[in-house]
Amino acid sequence: MAGRADRGTVPEVVALHSPARMAFYDLMFTRFFARHMRALRVPAWGMPPAALAEPASGQALIVLANHPSWWDGVAFMLLSRRLFPGRRMIIPMEAAALARYPFMRRLGVFGVETGHARGAAAFLRTAQGVLADPVNMLWMNAPGRFADARERPLPLAPGVARLPELAPGAGVLSMALEYPCWSGRAPEALAAFGPPLQASELAALPREDRQQRLGAAIEAAMDRLAAEALTRDAARFRVVVQGQEGMGGVWHGWRRLRAALRGERFDPRHIPAPPAGRQNQGAGG
Numbered sequence: 559m560a561g562r563a564d565r566g567t568v569p570e571v572v573a574l575h576s577p578a579r580m581a582f583y584d585l586m587f588t589r590f591f592a593r594h595m596r597a598l599r600v601p602a603w604g605m606p607p608a609a610l611a612e613p614a615s616g617q618a619l620i621v622l623a624n625h626p627s628w629w630d631g632v633a634f635m636l637l638s639r640r641l642f643p644g645r646r647m648i649i650p651m652e653a654a655a656l657a658r659y660p661f662m663r664r665l666g667v668f669g670v671e672t673g674h675a676r677g678a679a680a681f682l683r684t685a686q687g688v689l690a691d692p693v694n695m696l697w698m699n700a701p702g703r704f705a706d707a708r709e710r711p712l713p714l715a716p717g718v719a720r721l722p723e724l725a726p727g728a729g730v731l732s733m734a735l736e737y738p739c740w741s742g743r744a745p746e747a748l749a750a751f752g753p754p755l756q757a758s759e760l761a762a763l764p765r766e767d768r769q770q771r772l773g774a775a776i777e778a779a780m781d782r783l784a785a786e787a788l789t790r791d792a793a794r795f796r797v798v799v800q801g802q803e804g805m806g807g808v809w810h811g812w813r814r815l816r817a818a819l820r821g822e823r824f825d826p827r828h829i830p831a832p833p834a835g836r837q838n839q840g841a842g843g
């Protein structure tokens with residue numbers, strides 16, 4: 559694989575990564591997501607630059623996101639596979655949590671021992687090895703803990719600001735995640751990327767200033783995504799993964815059958831789509 563580091567220096571998380579298992583679990587997580595969420599959406603302004611989708615840029619990538627929900631890891635996988643198909647997804651996870659899901663070690667997830675300096679040092683060593691290969695993409699929940707999307711200032715975990723020093727050739731993308739309920743039974747999963755930053759420029763800043771710059775970049779993406787969420791206008795977003803519309807179950811099946819018997823188009827949404835030519839009102843689209 560282009561840009562791959564020497565085999566002797568490949569971190570364990572990369573050596574364990576299995577593309578075949580990743581493809582299988584992507585299918586499983588996509589189905590799971592579709593049963594429980596209405597859609598994974600990204601606004602047009604929040605799409606990542608196309609040039610970063612493949613490792614041809616010569617840069618490994620760091621994605622620093624907020625951490626509002628358990629669904630964040632699923633969102634990472636779905637976004638990684640669809641928006642960055644040429645890259646290898648790597649995700650740190652608390653070691654105690656990863657022990658409950660050992661299959662994730664084959665999907666690019668590695669454990670981090672929290673609460674002591676030894677664990678932090680081990681995380682930084684692994685991250686540095688991962689980011690030495692431009693194929694790799696390190697996805698992180700920057701707070702290091704669950705944090706409400708409205709919490710300000712956004713907390714950043716120790717070590718986040720060290721990453722640009724360890725991988726000055728990498729690119730850095732801030733990312734916002736939010737899960738509002740609009741007009742459907744299931745919540746929306748909204749994501750947006752901020753403008754790309756260069757690790758070399760961040761590394762030139764004093765560490766405290768760098769911490770503030772990274773936090774401000776994530777907060778800016780969060781604030782802009784929150785403003786989009788308030789519009790409740792699905793037409794402002796690109797659908798990355800479509801979930802289930804409507805109530806589902808027996809009532810859903812009955813409505814579908816009734817529409818078929820009447821020769822009508824079945825629309826499962828709580829708020830039907832407006833007639834063609836009319837502006838989308840609310841989030842029913």
